[in-house]
Amino acid sequence: MKKLTYLFVLLLVFSVVAAGCGNKExxxxxxxxxxxxxxxxxxxxxxxxxxxxxxxxxxxxxxxxxxxxxxxxxxxxxxxxxxxxxxxxxxxxxxxxxxxxxxxxxxxxxxxxxxxxxxxxxxxxxxxxxxxxxxxxxxxQAKDGISYNATLLEKYGIKPPNTMDEFITALETVKKKSKGEVAPLWIPGGENGNIAQVFDQLATPQLITAKNKNYAKQLEKGTFNWSNYTPLAETMAEMKKKGLLNEDVLTAKVSQATELMAQNKIAFTFVGGSLGPDATELNPEVKVGTVPVPAIHKGGTQSWIGGExxxxxxxxxxxxxxxxxxxxxxxxxxxxxxxxxxxxxxxxALTNNKTQNYYSAYYDKYSDIKVEPYFDRKYLPSGMWAVMSSTGQELLAGSLTPKQLSKEMEKEYKRLSKQ
Incomplete structure (x- = not known):
């Protein structure tokens, strides 16, 4: 028995040494x-x-x-x-x-x-x-706004929206003039985080950038009344009800965005990054623009949403x-x-070099628009991104009402703030 134990110890030591050599290699x-x-x-x-x-x-x-x-x-x-x-x-x-x-x-x-x-x-x-x-x-450095098919907007006589009312009118116009062939607002909700991205960007004009609707201090102190979040959920639910979102909003994947944009099947989307140059590479006749997130309240301002x-x-x-x-x-x-x-x-992100990219003309056009930090990074505890994603999906699936969504956000906000 002692011999077996000794042999086992030798084998264990050998395996640890071998593993160490393997890791080093x-x-x-x-x-x-x-x-x-x-x-x-x-x-x-x-x-x-x-x-x-x-x-x-x-x-x-x-x-x-x-x-x-x-x-x-x-x-x-x-x-x-x-x-x-x-x-x-x-x-x-x-x-x-x-x-x-x-x-x-x-x-x-x-x-x-x-x-x-x-x-x-x-x-x-x-x-x-x-x-x-x-x-x-x-x-x-990010300057997130809303990407749009500039080719389609010109065809339909739509100007890039500055306010939420103008944005919704634009979506309704796309639906009417395209006879349902184009998704007015395309959201790839089949992957975690893409619905949260929409809510996160729109939360800033809803709760921060309008002087009479600025809840930054309450959010930072933990005294925020989450009923003020409900109108944002109501807006998203109304868009879904009116058919202003893609029918496959809960299953669509980001990987589809480039091809659909190149085929003129998307008018607006919160997908950014290389969507524009990639879509134009597939179809040189398609030009993708970007516009700052629209103001929601009267007296509010447009804003880029960003950071690194x-x-x-x-x-x-x-x-x-x-x-x-x-x-x-x-x-x-x-x-x-x-x-x-x-x-x-x-x-x-550095001041000692100036870049030129696909969207430079749009960034120059809106150079006076302030860049606001991502809402969740500044005002929400770690873990809330997943909550924004799951509650947003349930809202668009019809299993949560806007009021229920806000209550769930409040509950998770309080729980995660204690961790």
Whole structure:
């Protein structure tokens, strides 16, 4: 029995040592190279290509470093939560708006890097804290609004809307003039988060940007009356009832957006990013525009919804922190930063390079419109995005009324705020 126990211990020790050697070999690529793991939330082909091109150039200039890029898509958050629980984070990862609240204890401070002095001040509150710590490098900057088929709007004599009333009138006009052949507002609700995206962007004009309807302090203090959220749910339910949304709103996928836009089957959508250039590449006769989120209340203002689009943070406990920071330094070089921003059809997050992309003419046209932070990132506790998604889906499925939706939001808001 003692011999068997001794043999078992030897085998266990051998397996641990072997595993350690295997991990070391994996970290060095088995050929003397240092391998960095990188996880990103980039979801479409154009975005990934822009980052992968930068990675290829970095590896060419640094042949002793290899970068293993991963794009988990909808599984990103769940995968990163598991890695946080195991304290085994990627060497480089996207903080997707949660650099401080969710990932703060895992990221290295980047404040000593040269690019920090050129960071757009609009991103300070998201990427810096009061002590001066810099949590992540922004690969680009979002200016989310509503994408629209400029070709169709011109055909139907519709001007890009400035207010919610104008927006709904535009949707009704599309439905009438297209005889139901075009989705007035197309939402890919078959994937988590896309319905939440609509609610999140419209929550800002509903609850923040109108002086007489500004509930920012109440939301921050936890005293917000959630009945003020109900009108937004009522608007979405009314759109569904009037047939102003795509019939497959609960099953449609983001991957369908490019082809449908290229076929002139979509008039408006909250899908952004490389939708425009990708659709025009498929059909050069189709032009996609973008307009700021419309004002909802009288006296309210239009607004872009934004912050960082994609980021790179370095895991503070990485065995290859030096190499990880070296890659961040590389992508922050003006010429590389410009290529990535333009390749993702977004504005640069740095002030020392000006980008030109598919939507530049629209950004210039609305250059006086303020960029407001994503509603959930500023005013809601972590975890509410999933609640916005699930309640929005239930509303459009008819299993929740607008009032019930608001009550569910309130309940989850209070529960998650205590965690």
């Amino acid at each position: 994996a970290a060095t690529g088995g050929n003397g190279k240092t391998t960095l793991t990188l996880f990103s939330t980039m979801s479409n082909k154009g975005e990934r290509k822009a980052l992968q091109n930068a990675i290829a150039e970095f590896e060419k200039q640094n042949p002793d470093i290899k970068i293993d890029a991963n794009f988990p898509g909808n599984g990103y958050e769940d995968m990163l939560r598991v890695k946080m629980g195991a304290n085994d984070m990627p060497d480089l990862f996207d903080t997707h708006g949660w650099s401080q609240l969710r990932y703060g204890e895992y990221v290295a401070d980047l404040k000593d890097m040269d690019w920090v002095q050129h960071l757009d001040p609009a991103l300070n509150q998201i990427l810096k804290d009061k002590s001066g710590k810099v949590y992540a490098y922004p690969l680009n 689009r994609f980021t790179l943070a370095a895991w503070k406990d990485s065995k290859h922190l030096k190499e990880a920071k070296k890659f961040i330094e590389f992508v922050s070089q003006p010429e590389v930063a410009k290529k990535i921003a333009e390749g993702t059809s977004s504005a640069s």
